[in-house]
Amino acid sequence: MKVLTRLRGALAATLGYLWSGWGAVTSVLMFCALWEYGARIHGDLVLPGPVATLRRLAEMFDSGLAVPELAISARRTLYGLGLALAAGSTLGLLAGRSLTTAMVSRPLVTLLLGMPPIAWLVLAMLWFGMGDATPVFTVLVACFPIVFAGAMQGARTLDNRLRNVARAYRLPWHMLLTDLYLPHVASYLFPSWITALGTSWKVVVMAELLTTADGVGAALAVSRSQLDTATSLGWIVAVLGLLLGVEYLLLEPLKRRVERWRSGPAA
Amino acid sequence: MNALHIRHLYHRYGLTEVLADVGFDLYAGETLALVGPSGCGKSTLLHVVAGLLRPSEAVISSTFRGIGCVFQEPCLMPWKTALDNIALGLKALGVPKAARRRQAAALGLRMGLGEEDLAKYPHELSGGMQSRVSLARALVLSPDLLLLDEPFSALDVGLKAELYGLLREQVARRGTAVLMITHDLMEAVRLADRIIMMVPAPGRLVREFVLELAREERTDAWVYRTTAELMQAEEVRIGFGLAQGELPPPLHEHARHGGCVV
Ligand SMILES: Nc1ncnc2c1ncn2[C@@H]1O[C@H](COP(=O)(O)OP(=O)(O)OP(=O)(O)O)[C@@H](O)[C@H]1O
Numbered sequence A: 001m002k003v004l005t006r007l008r009g010a011l012a013a014t015l016g017y018l019w020s021g022w023g024a025v026t027s028v029l030m031f032c033a034l035w036e037y038g039a040r041i042h043g044d045l046v047l048p049g050p051v052a053t054l055r056r057l058a059e060m061f062d063s064g065l066a067v068p069e070l071a072i073s074a075r076r077t078l079y080g081l082g083l084a085l086a087a088g089s090t091l092g093l094l095a096g097r098s099l100t101t102a103m104v105s106r107p108l109v110t111l112l113l114g115m116p117p118i119a120w121l122v123l124a125m126l127w128f129g130m131g132d133a134t135p136v137f138t139v140l141v142a143c144f145p146i147v148f149a150g151a152m153q154g155a156r157t158l159d160n161r162l163r164n165v166a167r168a169y170r171l172p173w174h175m176l177l178t179d180l181y182l183p184h185v186a187s188y189l190f191p192s193w194i195t196a197l198g199t200s201w202k203v204v205v206m207a208e209l210l211t212t213a214d215g216v217g218a219a220l221a222v223s224r225s226q227l228d229t230a231t232s233l234g235w236i237v238a239v240l241g242l243l244l245g246v247e248y249l250l251l252e253p254l255k256r257r258v259e260r261w262r263s264g265p266a267a
Numbered sequence B: 001m002n003a004l005h006i007r008h009l010y011h012r013y014g015l016t017e018v019l020a021d022v023g024f025d026l027y028a029g030e031t032l033a034l035v036g037p038s039g040c041g042k043s044t045l046l047h048v049v050a051g052l053l054r055p056s057e058a059v060i061s062s063t064f065r066g067i068g069c070v071f072q073e074p075c076l077m078p079w080k081t082a083l084d085n086i087a088l089g090l091k092a093l094g095v096p097k098a099a100r101r102r103q104a105a106a107l108g109l110r111m112g113l114g115e116e117d118l119a120k121y122p123h124e125l126s127g128g129m130q131s132r133v134s135l136a137r138a139l140v141l142s143p144d145l146l147l148l149d150e151p152f153s154a155l156d157v158g159l160k161a162e163l164y165g166l167l168r169e170q171v172a173r174r175g176t177a178v179l180m181i182t183h184d185l186m187e188a189v190r191l192a193d194r195i196i197m198m199v200p201a202p203g204r205l206v207r208e209f210v211l212e213l214a215r216e217e218r219t220d221a222w223v224y225r226t227t228a229e230l231m232q233a234e235e236v237r238i239g240f241g242l243a244q245g246e247l248p249p250p251l252h253e254h255a256r257h258g259g260c261v262v
């Protein structure tokens, strides 16, 4: 009987996920319909429709133009984001441990969050020149405060009674991390990681557009100068596709796995 | 023999004094029940003994090493299954995964938690199951000193009897000392060697009852009779608000400077 109810719960959860997937697909299709409508009104030169854009994108992949540029941008995103996730999570957790550091760092986080990435980009250009370091650094500083704030929030909200349990049962420090802090904090970290992921792609493309000679952003700059709207849109769709892919195929399932203890009849 | 000695324990939360001149001894193999009205500072005292709260003033000496603690609320890690919650302390001691899971499962089953209950997360367990998991988490360590804060209050009569047996067995086998908080005088009479009555404002110990009869010889009739006698004691009646009256205030000044004798 109990096995049956558990099975039914699992089934419902899976169906729920699939259903939310259908919802997402539907809304994307609706968006495409609107896009097509706009293309009909303004003509292919100003706004190529989704079909034309996808055809262009397929050509770009076939000619071997797209993959290397995407790989370069992805590498920069990965470096910048990876650094931001590691540094933001670690420092955020440490800051959240004491009231003083939390109070001191809160206005700094607000400041960093409010600073437009383009301002960082200008500084990075001055400091690092035109190499890989500029987009990586810009991504790092743009994503760091988001993750830091999430981690700090997570560390601050940890139930004091659970902390007492950990002390009473003499958990060594590594167990405090793996059995107490990380599982609790994960539920705050994951949303911030997903936000950071979105930000990182935007910032990388922007940084490349203005500073580097390769990557998606640079390719966008070229297609813009040639007034090639279809190619520009193709790049944009490629980036968005990657973003959606990483979020829905990697982060979201991971989040569901890690937060299994939350879901269920009560949640 | 392992022992815990506490003298002249004072604790204040801010300006309110919640414990005043508390002192008692607890020896290995002994069960001490702490009874008193709600809010008189029992849990606070337990936290002090567990080393989770630093008292304002106290002379404490303890030779107990392994301490198992059952809090008033179950306080389970919500991201761990019942089985892994029970095994928490064993994991902290470095017991290998297979061994600690086996021990935890065996104890869980003895406490009436089924195979499938042990695989559940705390939010999927009933209140009574949660408190049993919390008790199992302490018992599985076979500690020298067991601190219990109302561990049986969420359980039915049958389960209580079952767990009393488990606790007695633990005490007999390991010589565990037990400090137990309870609201149930009958439970205290059934399980304890000594019962200490505590009263609030500020929290202090006003009377100690010693139960001489060996635990195996305590029949239900004896338990009812003794509980009834206990209820007649003046301190108990006043403490629980069943009778009007004043209990002696703590001996402030004298005690506060006599803190070096243990
Ligand atoms: N963290 C705290 N900060 C301030 N006051 C507290 C704190 N914890 C407890 N108190 C106060 O200390 C007093 C004793 O609390 P305690 O939890 O020890 O009572 P108790 O005897 O365990 O009661 P119960 O039987 O209802 O569990 C209460 O008056 C309570 O308001």
Ligand SMILES: [Mg+2]
Pocket: B042, B043, B044, B072, B149
């Ligand atoms: Mg209490």
